[in-house]
Amino acid sequence: MKSFLTAALSATALVTSAGLALAEGPLTVTSYGGAYAKSQETAFYKPFTAATGVEILQDEWDGSTARLKGMVETGQITWDVVDVEPGHALQGCDEGWLEEIDYDKIGGREGYVPGAAMDCAVATIVFGTIFAYDVDKFPQGGPQTMVDFFDTAKFPGPRAMRKAPKTTLEMALIGDGVPAAEVYEVLSTPEGVDRAFAKLDTIKGDVKVWWSAGAQPPQLLADGEVAMSTAWNGRIYDAIHNSGKNFKIVWDGQGMDFNLWAKPVGGKNSELADRFIASTLQPAPMVVQAGELPHGPTLLSAIAEVPAEILAELPTAPQNMENAFVVDAEFWANHDEELTERFNKWLAQ
Incomplete structure (x- = not known):
């Protein structure tokens, strides 16, 4: 696992080094808690902070849209990046409380498992x-x-x-x-x-x-x-x-099915949020997370790098997707x- 973490730190450093030499933030990332959030901390948060000096503050939600919508409607936005489900991503796009993803800022829209790259959210796990x-x-x-x-x-x-x-x-x-x-x-x-x-x-x-x-x-x-x-x-x-x-x-x-990163409309750290999201959409940190929890990476290039004994038990192993539906x-x-x-x-x- 240590080699995975080293690779994740290196990948994050490559993504964030250009134009982000000094710490900014902090950045608040909201997810669902438990072992899942712990895997995100290991694979994404700590490497990003180590590479950039930016502190990641963690918050937790239960997936109820009322709180997130309320932030946007009142302008009291305290979350910079939110882990959402596909239904949230569709609703947030339609109703205007989630930003459209600028894929040019996070490495492009190609190379994902079908369905992972949505208009207003991009997935890290299956x-x-x-x-x-x-x-x-x-x-x-x-x-x-x-x-x-x-x-x-x-x-x-x-x-x-x-x-x-x-x-x-x-x-x-x-x-x-x-x-x-x-x-x-x-x-x-x-x-x-x-x-x-x-x-x-x-x-x-x-x-x-x-x-x-x-x-x-x-x-x-x-x-x-x-x-x-x-x-x-x-x-x-x-x-x-x-x-x-x-x-x-x-x-x-x-x-x-997916969990995806999204950004509330009007967030004050939008550019920094893009940099964080881009740092997670790399093979190395996705491989780290796959070693923490049995969730499959969404990048095809990451799937190819997961050790065979781990990959065999993930939803995105090629043999496990032969007769699957998104x-x-x-x-x-x-x-x-x-x-x-x-x-x-x-x-x-």
């Missing part, structure tokens, strides 16, 4: 919605594909799925044989939506738990309540590597309300 199973429940061999997840005859046992239409409907279509690359083309039609719900009908009786919190799937598996569950990849990784659980992730049909933030911005209403009615039937 996390995956996958499914995982308890290996001990399948001594003859466990499921290998999303089709297998929906095959309760071949792979019997109770399931758990996320209590939300997002990723659940996409996975239902993939489980029905739709290639991941075509899932939104199908889901964008009334017939496609009907097809997704029809596929969910086939498994509804076997879904013992509809989960809403990320901590639930590994606990349900550990307690033996279910044999397999959809989940966020980091939660299962943690259960395997830090709690010794005999679980296995199935990457086929995974839904890839969660379409625009699709869900347009259809989340209606599909959530239908999904909840379906659950209640």
